[in-house]
Amino acid sequence: MKQKRYFLDEKDLPEQWYNIVPDMVVKPQPMLDPVTRKPVTVEDLSRIFSLEASRQELNATDRWIPIPDKVREMYTYYRSTPLVRAYGLEKALDTPAHIYFKNESVSPVGSHKLNSAIPQAYYCKMEGDTNVTTETGAGQWGTALAYAASVFGIDSAVYQVKLSYEQKPYRRSMMQVFGSQVTASPSMSTRAGKDILTVNPHHQGSLGTAISEAVELARMTPGCKYTLGSVMSHVTLHQTIIGLEAEKQIEMAGEYPDVVIGCFGGGSNFGGISFPFLRHVLDGTRKGTRFVAAEPESCPKMTKGEFGYDFGDEAGYTPLIPMFSLGHKFRPAHIHAGGLRYHGAGAIVSQLLKDGFVEAADISQMDSFAAGTLFARTEGIVPAPESCHAIAAAIREAAACREEGVQRTILFNLTGHGLMDMAAYDQYLAGNLV
Amino acid sequence: MKQKRYFLDEKDLPEQWYNIVPDMVVKPQPMLDPVTRKPVTVEDLSRIFSLEASRQELNATDRWIPIPDKVREMYTYYRSTPLVRAYGLEKALDTPAHIYFKNESVSPVGSHKLNSAIPQAYYCKMEGDTNVTTETGAGQWGTALAYAASVFGIDSAVYQVKLSYEQKPYRRSMMQVFGSQVTASPSMSTRAGKDILTVNPHHQGSLGTAISEAVELARMTPGCKYTLGSVMSHVTLHQTIIGLEAEKQIEMAGEYPDVVIGCFGGGSNFGGISFPFLRHVLDGTRKGTRFVAAEPESCPKMTKGEFGYDFGDEAGYTPLIPMFSLGHKFRPAHIHAGGLRYHGAGAIVSQLLKDGFVEAADISQMDSFAAGTLFARTEGIVPAPESCHAIAAAIREAAACREEGVQRTILFNLTGHGLMDMAAYDQYLAGNLV
Numbered sequence: 002m003k004q005k006r007y008f009l010d011e012k013d014l015p016e017q018w019y020n021i022v023p024d025m026v027v028k029p030q031p032m033l034d035p036v037t038r039k040p041v042t043v044e045d046l047s048r049i050f051s052l053e054a055s056r057q058e059l060n061a062t063d064r065w066i067p068i069p070d071k072v073r074e075m076y077t078y079y080r081s082t083p084l085v086r087a088y089g090l091e092k093a094l095d096t097p098a099h100i101y102f103k104n105e106s107v108s109p110v111g112s113h114k115l116n117s118a119i120p121q122a123y124y125c126k127m128e129g130d131t132n133v134t135t136e137t138g139a140g141q142w143g144t145a146l147a148y149a150a151s152v153f154g155i156d157s158a159v160y161q162v163k164l165s166y167e168q169k170p171y172r173r174s175m176m177q178v179f180g181s182q183v184t185a186s187p188s189m190s191t192r193a194g195k196d197i198l199t200v201n202p203h204h205q206g207s208l209g210t211a212i213s214e215a216v217e218l219a220r221m222t223p224g225c226k227y228t229l230g231s232v233m234s235h236v237t238l239h240q241t242i243i244g245l246e247a248e249k250q251i252e253m254a255g256e257y258p259d260v261v262i263g264c265f266g267g268g269s270n271f272g273g274i275s276f277p278f279l280r281h282v283l284d285g286t287r288k289g290t291r292f293v294a295a296e297p298e299s300c301p302k303m304t305k306g307e308f309g310y311d312f313g314d315e316a317g318y319t320p321l322i323p324m325f326s327l328g329h330k331f332r333p334a335h336i337h338a339g340g341l342r343y344h345g346a347g348a349i350v351s352q353l354l355k356d357g358f359v360e361a362a363d364i365s366q367m368d369s370f371a372a373g374t375l376f377a378r379t380e381g382i383v384p385a386p387e388s389c390h391a392i393a394a395a396i397r398e399a400a401a402c403r404e405e406g407v408q409r410t411i412l413f414n415l416t417g418h419g420l421m422d423m424a425a426y427d428q429y430l431a432g433n434l435v
Numbered sequence: 436m437k438q439k440r441y442f443l444d445e446k447d448l449p450e451q452w453y454n455i456v457p458d459m460v461v462k463p464q465p466m467l468d469p470v471t472r473k474p475v476t477v478e479d480l481s482r483i484f485s486l487e488a489s490r491q492e493l494n495a496t497d498r499w500i501p502i503p504d505k506v507r508e509m510y511t512y513y514r515s516t517p518l519v520r521a522y523g524l525e526k527a528l529d530t531p532a533h534i535y536f537k538n539e540s541v542s543p544v545g546s547h548k549l550n551s552a553i554p555q556a557y558y559c560k561m562e563g564d565t566n567v568t569t570e571t572g573a574g575q576w577g578t579a580l581a582y583a584a585s586v587f588g589i590d591s592a593v594y595q596v597k598l599s600y601e602q603k604p605y606r607r608s609m610m611q612v613f614g615s616q617v618t619a620s621p622s623m624s625t626r627a628g629k630d631i632l633t634v635n636p637h638h639q640g641s642l643g644t645a646i647s648e649a650v651e652l653a654r655m656t657p658g659c660k661y662t663l664g665s666v667m668s669h670v671t672l673h674q675t676i677i678g679l680e681a682e683k684q685i686e687m688a689g690e691y692p693d694v695v696i697g698c699f700g701g702g703s704n705f706g707g708i709s710f711p712f713l714r715h716v717l718d719g720t721r722k723g724t725r726f727v728a729a730e731p732e733s734c735p736k737m738t739k740g741e742f743g744y745d746f747g748d749e750a751g752y753t754p755l756i757p758m759f760s761l762g763h764k765f766r767p768a769h770i771h772a773g774g775l776r777y778h779g780a781g782a783i784v785s786q787l788l789k790d791g792f793v794e795a796a797d798i799s800q801m802d803s804f805a806a807g808t809l810f811a812r813t814e815g816i817v818p819a820p821e822s823c824h825a826i827a828a829a830i831r832e833a834a835a836c837r838e839e840g841v842q843r844t845i846l847f848n849l850t851g852h853g854l855m856d857m858a859a860y861d862q863y864l865a866g867n868l869v
Contacts, residue, residue, distance in 0.1 A: 170857075377612050423604075426608050
């Protein structure tokens, strides 16, 4: 019987995250303080983030960053995640390609987001903080932070985009089950929220409003730190656990990927699965591996954005980040893949795109759900709308293999399940999706 | 670092299911035809079930039943499921007990139900059927059958209890994503449904009405067979994969359970995790292992039911089953654990209860959700309302260990996740649950 899934023994779990910056040919440009236009410092950053996260963001000159024991212990609650050979999907596509996916949907919170929520909450706890806060759109990151905070015995407050709070009440419920205090944003609980609601009492919220509220809460509350689920380099660092495991697992299968694919919101899951493989291209031991970021057609920052300094949030509270961006005021269409509705790409990935090490593919919402439905029927997992983009890109690659009559090995990251997104599938099946 | 999760290599997956009947001291009495009062035959049963399922139900004299290769292959899509040491829960309970759970929630459809849906759909396919049908209450079984049918390329029609169809629309969506035709029961699509609706146009449905409709569809449709998700002996047979894996996995942990716990609806998951361990009691190689069925206080067939012949459905279409029952007209309260709202216990478990080999614990709905919420916060999995009953029983056992100052090893079956049941958790957290 052909082997379907590959796991690592717990003793073989990676002990370090991989920091790609030392290996980059051209380093990413520094983040700038928007007022002084000087590079932000660890001191600046640690006013809102934990000190350790700030250090990892700005000072990480080591290639390998040790994973704290306590974080590794919590990783064993769900890691290694399985690497899966998608025999069912391959058969349905009638392709000579070998398709593998890393199944991050098996995490307690249903997505890869927990890989960074655990260390971020842990650092806050270790540094004496009692509270953490963040924003969430689709809800995957908020759920991850809620659970991670609960694990380390600290309180969490999540600002959830109001539209999502109302459309996906069960995401809110999950955060509450994990003990988090969840507020629809914009809210009357912050100055930023009040200002927005004064101008527009019916504002439906955005990641921009929610970030502004969470950052304000962290700034104004002693013992409370802000955390972020993507975009920043330290988040991507934590997510390299995905690629590091996948590298060992695909070796167990006797293979090596020709193409590595991740969906693309802020870049952390894409970087997480790609960078450990990309390091072999950077050090010259592997040639020709392709890295494909699958972004929504309606939010095409990688293919149609411009490279330059831009804010990370709508209100302009964050430092200026050197990145491909559609502009921080860009308002993406209301696609169901809320996690991909972000205007910019993290600094590292942006530099790598500029230098030709990674590429991007635009996926329409219809293609993404068609891919997700086929995947559900053949592999038995209902994928998150975000993950559907990676699946669609993998299907495209597999179709090319069939047309060319070439066997290639495709690896993609299944970031999460879509069990909180069934309303979106309903619309797709009913033909009501555009 | 202490090991948290145990997996089997795919090559070590069980190749046979365990049939407990040959090892039973007193065999279960036969099912009877309600009209002739004679034992039902394979011929009778195979008019609605697949021939192979009918044979397994009535003629299984072998202790070990080979699992077909194709079924084993589909099992590898999610099996072995992890055996998990619940360190987080143990710590929260401050108990000397070692608590393990078998995590069946990682299956593609979110529960253990798939273990039997795969072989049942496979047998139908092999016997030339083109369609399968069934009923579903909570939705776990219907989802499992929808996916299994899709895998083997046959069509499926699921009658979902109308109340559940409307309260849990996302369960319906999942079945539709897997390609199933889902109908709220009672419906106008069958004679049985029409009769019910004529008398009561606002009937909210029950497992009884849905079984009647599905059985009628199977009887009236060439190439269509009926399938069932619990109660029957062949279903429990398929579920022994759970206990057979758990036995190997807990040995990897260097332990053996003192108490084995499963929630109890019709008995298939409870039998599935228990029987492989119970066989060592029956053959005299192990003494003192306890087997606890966790049933809802509001549907106490094991503790307060009577043993005798009763129908499996409300309308009286099924054979008479020798079982502990609250009466086939019993109407359990509308608790959220829809999978446990069944009036009777399967024939084998009923006989074992009668003979003192298994015991039962009654769990209130409040206790079940308190247990489920604690479990979510400590182990990171939001459990199904059904599974919450097993967790509550495990917590009770662990508390006894603490009080007695005794270390015992507790094993329970986590049948499924509760991600489709967040509305129930909402009610619990809001204090609106009775």
